[in-house]
Amino acid sequence: MRGKSHLAIGLLTTVEATSAMGISISPIGVLLSIIFSIIPDIDEANSSALNKLISKSFTKKLHRLLLYSLLILSFFFYSKTNSSLYIILFLSLTMIGLVEKKVTENFVRSTFISTFFLIITAILILFRLNISVIMLSSLLCIFPVTKHRSLSHTAIMPIFIYFLMKYFEVEFNLNNIAIPSALAYSSHLVCDICTKRGIPIFSPIYRKNVSIANLKVGSFLCNFVETLAIVILVALLLFMTFKGLIKVSLI
Template sequence: MKGVTHFAIGALTAVETSLLIDKPLTPSGFIFACVFSLLPDIDEPNSKISTTLIKSSFSKAVYRYTLYLINMIIFFILIYINKNLVLNFIISFSLIILIENKLKHALLRKCLFSLLSIILSLSLYYIKAPFPFISLSIFLGVAPWLKHRGFTHSILGVMFIYYLLNEIEQLLGSEYIALYGTIGYLSHLFLGDIFTKMGIPIFYPIFNKKISLGFIKVGSFIGNLFEIIYIFIYFSIVIYTLKYKI
């Protein structure tokens, strides 16, 4: 499903959960629910949460200038080795085409995420930040290199996130961060992607088979229509629950 749909489902799930279990939905709990409803797609370099952390326009500019820089370096090296300018131009032009075919924008975005993770992790370590914060930072850098809809879309991934959120909750002394953050994460999997045609590998890495309860293809006309109707129905359920509670 699209990022905006996951975000809406995460927010609605947080509200519905609060109504059903009579646990107050704190501002921090609601924020964590919304943010972590997008987090499973961190393994996709061009997902909604990925483009929020690193804008596509920025990475595309870096990609373009990286190719320019590589081309210049190759050309100057060739000039140093060989004084034939025409031959150097032909060789450098051929090499840059080859490099451009190998160095894709998505690959560069993954490298940028890793670089961001390293800088953030070292900064947190330098200021002696608690380990859970450093672990989450490392996860943000590693996740884009993982197989899409693999670890992040499994029960094992949910357990890892709950552990980190529980530790962060205790450190911050803010209630229900772990509860609603995990609820938001779960909503992405079991109220979202499981209904797509691709499905999710719930028991990864023990079983890699993806489980699907639907036929929706993300981005298709039917898929977009389904997401709109789904959110409307879910919103209606939340309103009904709210009226029942009142």
């Protein structure tokens, strides 16, 4: 499912579900709903979630800088062998050509994000900050380098997110952020399990992908279903608002 559809469905579902449960949602809850509705796709290099963290244009520059740096380094090391200049150039360019096939822009993009959050996590540990913040940062470090629709798309993750955000609630004296966060995350999994590819929802117990529908992401039918779902959820939101069922708090 497209990123913008995940975001819209995740936010609408979370607001309506929390209100139906008698739980008010705050601006922080809304923000977290937006984040957790798309964050599972941080393991996909071309996802909208990763686009928010690092642009494609910056990735291209980073990829080009890496290759040029490797070319200069390889030329330097080969030059120490006292070989012919032509042989050195040939070996350097050959090595870069082989590296470029493996070290793609997507690989650089994912690795950069993972390394960034790894550094953040190390700093948090160094200053002994809140354990829940460290765990969240660790997740953002792990997800980008995992296979798409693997760890981040399992049923255990919404449960983990719930308890993690519940810890946030207690430590920072926040109200009602655990349930909206878990619901938004769950909405992403529900949407993806309806696609043809499916998700490993029961992993690690059952590692194969599970699919309950045959929707191909990007197809006319899938886009139509996404749009229809959003329209229905918007209509339901308006109905609930008219009936005074939507519960909103400022904190």
